[in-house]
Amino acid sequence: xxxxxxxxxxxxxxxxxxxxxxxxxxxxxxxxxxxxxxxxxxxxxxxxxxxxxxxxxxxxxxxxxxxxxxxxxxxxxxxxxxxxxxxxxxxxxxxxxxxxxxxxxxxxxxxxxxxx
Amino acid sequence: xxxxxxxxxxxxxxxxxxxxxxxxxxxxxxxxxxxxxxxxxxxxxxxxxxxxxxxxxxxxxxxxxxxxxxxxxxxxxxxxxxxxxxxxxxxxxxxxxxxxxxxxxxxxxxx
Numbered sequence: 001x002x003x004x005x006x007x008x009x010x011x012x013x014x015x016x017x018x019x020x021x022x023x024x025x026x027x028x029x030x031x032x033x034x035x036x037x038x039x040x041x042x043x044x045x046x047x048x049x050x051x052x053x054x055x056x057x058x059x060x061x062x063x064x065x066x067x068x069x070x071x072x073x074x075x076x077x078x079x080x081x082x083x084x085x086x087x088x089x090x091x092x093x094x095x096x097x098x099x100x101x102x103x104x105x106x107x108x109x110x111x112x113x114x115x116x
Numbered sequence: 117x118x119x120x121x122x123x124x125x126x127x128x129x130x131x132x133x134x135x136x137x138x139x140x141x142x143x144x145x146x147x148x149x150x151x152x153x154x155x156x157x158x159x160x161x162x163x164x165x166x167x168x169x170x171x172x173x174x175x176x177x178x179x180x181x182x183x184x185x186x187x188x189x190x191x192x193x194x195x196x197x198x199x200x201x202x203x204x205x206x207x208x209x210x211x212x213x214x215x216x217x218x219x220x221x222x223x224x225x226x227x
Contacts, residue, residue, distance in 0.1 A: 004158075006158075015174055030177065033215070035217075041219060042204060042217045042218055042219040043159075043217040044203070044217075045214060045215075056216070088156075090158055090159070091160075092159075099198075101146075101208050101214075101215065102146060102147050102164070102166070102208065103164075104149060104161035104164060104214060105149075105151075105159070105206075106161070107158030107159045107160070108158050109150065109157050109158045110156070110157070110158055112156075
């Protein structure tokens with residue numbers, strides 16, 4: 001079955017530590033996204049990528065970094081510069097048709113990051 | 117910010133009743149999408165409506181779009197306990213390269 005796999009499901013970070021969240025998709029989608037969701041809130045865009053080796057900052061990119069070396073993979077690193085990293089992180093992907101994203105996004109089941 | 121606002125923030129109804137939630141946004145869109153999120157899970161796409169469409173149906177779901185008022189509504193008919201979830205609208209602008217999610221409506225269907 002095609003889908004998006006996020007791992008791990010739960011992650012704990014120590015002070016001053018960088019951690020990396022994995023996101024893999026086998027849907028052959030060109031676009032991939034990372035969102036942050038705080039309790040009772042909507043989704044805020046961290047980074048997105050429309051094509052391999054290219055990505056753009058979203059609304060809250062500070063303290064995060066990404067790479068897109070393969071079409072299937074879009075890992076997110078939460079750096080020590082991100083002072084309030086506790087949140088639920090969601091990865092998504094979508095088809096790109098022309099210049100407008102008029103197709104649905106497909107989501108993984110998220111990674112919950114907490115501070116030790 | 118383009119981020120949509122859902123209304124109400126929370127809704128509690130009895131099983132079998134209809135549930136209506138609304139989404140308002142600020143700038144012109146290419147399309148608007150509704151998603152559902154069960155607790156602790158990812159979002160699941162429900163329905164997409166384009167800016168030149170006024171109404172779409174999918175099973176027990178009915179979505180309307182009023183571009184003059186910059187608003188959309190999601191109606192779930194004959195609700196079931198399994199419909200308990202948070203519902204989000206997402207807008208895509210004409211420039212088209214980002215999804216802007218609203219703040220969500222938390223729906224509880226009481227058996």
